[in-house]
Amino acid sequence: MFIAEGPVAEIGVDAIETLREAARRSAKHRARINMHAESDDLLHEMIIAIDRDSYIRPHRHPGKSESFHIVDGAVDVVIFDDTGEITRVVSLSADPRQGNFYYRMSQALFHTLIIRTEQLIVHEVTNGPFRPDGTDFAGFAPPDIAPDAAAAYMEELTRRVAVFRGARS
Numbered sequence: 001m002f003i004a005e006g007p008v009a010e011i012g013v014d015a016i017e018t019l020r021e022a023a024r025r026s027a028k029h030r031a032r033i034n035m036h037a038e039s040d041d042l043l044h045e046m047i048i049a050i051d052r053d054s055y056i057r058p059h060r061h062p063g064k065s066e067s068f069h070i071v072d073g074a075v076d077v078v079i080f081d082d083t084g085e086i087t088r089v090v091s092l093s094a095d096p097r098q099g100n101f102y103y104r105m106s107q108a109l110f111h112t113l114i115i116r117t118e119q120l121i122v123h124e125v126t127n128g129p130f131r132p133d134g135t136d137f138a139g140f141a142p143p144d145i146a147p148d149a150a151a152a153y154m155e156e157l158t159r160r161v162a163v164f165r166g167a168r169s
Helices: 013-025 147-168
Strands: 030-034 043-051 066-072 074-080 086-093 102-105 110-115 119-127
Touching: 013 030, 013 043, 013 119, 043 110, 066 074, 066 086, 074 102, 074 119, 074 147, 086 102, 086 147, 110 119, 110 147
Parallel strands: none
Antiparallel strands: 030 043, 043 119, 066 102, 066 119, 074 086, 074 110
């Protein structure tokens, strides 16, 4: 994690390349630059690089909103009910010809990401303050400390998303 310094923060190509490389080297295959200075700030903005093979366990954030603006790459945001059934898939891409590049979720719904490109760069905005115990992880998905189970879950989830899309067509 990096933190932007000072009252005016800028992100350009050099910072994105640094972030990309940090994500590649990271054990979780992701890295971020916090544009906010403190965990207690009421507005949290982050630029995040996430590799395709990063596992983000389905989770929700009670009392918070979250939005994504895609800077580079493409992703499916998969939204679930409390039992793990897919209720919606939001496809996002930095390429405006590929569809939407922004989404906002204003309820505490379980969600995860399926990265559709080698790496995703996203501008995430949420309300603070950050609390380590402020995220509910879904019991229907394996923890990130079980990499084999997580990989199998994501493979199955990718298949389920394709079926979900086919049923909606």
